[in-house]
Amino acid sequence: MTDLSASTELMEKFILNENLRKHCYAVAAVMKSYALKLNEDSERWAVTGILHDLDWEKFPDTHPNTAVPILKEAGYDDEIIEAILGHAYPERTDVPRTSNLSKYLFACDEITGFVTAYSYMKPGGLDDVEVKSIKKKMKDKAFARNVNREDILKGAEEIGIVFEDHLENVIGAMKNDPKVNSK
Ligand SMILES: [Fe+2]
Numbered sequence: 001m002t003d004l005s006a007s008t009e010l011m012e013k014f015i016l017n018e019n020l021r022k023h024c025y026a027v028a029a030v031m032k033s034y035a036l037k038l039n040e041d042s043e044r045w046a047v048t049g050i051l052h053d054l055d056w057e058k059f060p061d062t063h064p065n066t067a068v069p070i071l072k073e074a075g076y077d078d079e080i081i082e083a084i085l086g087h088a089y090p091e092r093t094d095v096p097r098t099s100n101l102s103k104y105l106f107a108c109d110e111i112t113g114f115v116t117a118y119s120y121m122k123p124g125g126l127d128d129v130e131v132k133s134i135k136k137k138m139k140d141k142a143f144a145r146n147v148n149r150e151d152i153l154k155g156a157e158e159i160g161i162v163f164e165d166h167l168e169n170v171i172g173a174m175k176n177d178p179k180v181n182s183k
């Protein structure tokens with residue numbers, strides 16, 4: 001099962017919070033753009049992004065483990081489920097990131113949250129976001145405190161992309177996605 005519209009529907013059934021939905025669209029957009037760059041299955045990568053926080057709103061204490069039976073029932077395969085478990089390794093699961101799908105999911109998660117938080121402060125939203133300004137803002141510890149800076153850097157390291165380049169890719173993919181960059 002890798003159908004994007006059915007996956008989006010499933011996500012929207014579980015996640016009602018608009019900001020969290022937007023986070024899922026953002027991760028999906030970046031995953032899709034990386035899949036296209038890497039010649040991977042872009043729908044499959046977008047689906048993994050859309051679903052990665054499926055149980056976060058309803059079951060924050062057991063996320064993402066609570067999502068497993070739901071995803072199995074809906075027909076998602078092991079690679080997708082392992083990637084979703086992997087994004088919370090080792091804090092919440094015992095499934096290390098081994099696949100590209102898993103490593104990229106982890107690398108696209110926290111950073112999109114940070115970019116979104118920053119874009120809210122800008123009059124032009126995402127269109128006003130630049131690599132330089134994000135790098136600078138990351139040093140401001142009081143800003144978007146819940147976004148883990150170490151995980152952001154670790155993510156880029158795991159996919160073997162220089163952090164600035166990763167940031168540029170992430171910002172570009174978010175800007176180019178109409179669902180993510182909507183005013
Ligand atoms: Fe998560």
Ligand SMILES: [Fe+2]
Nearest residue numbers: 023052053109
């Ligand atoms: Fe997330």
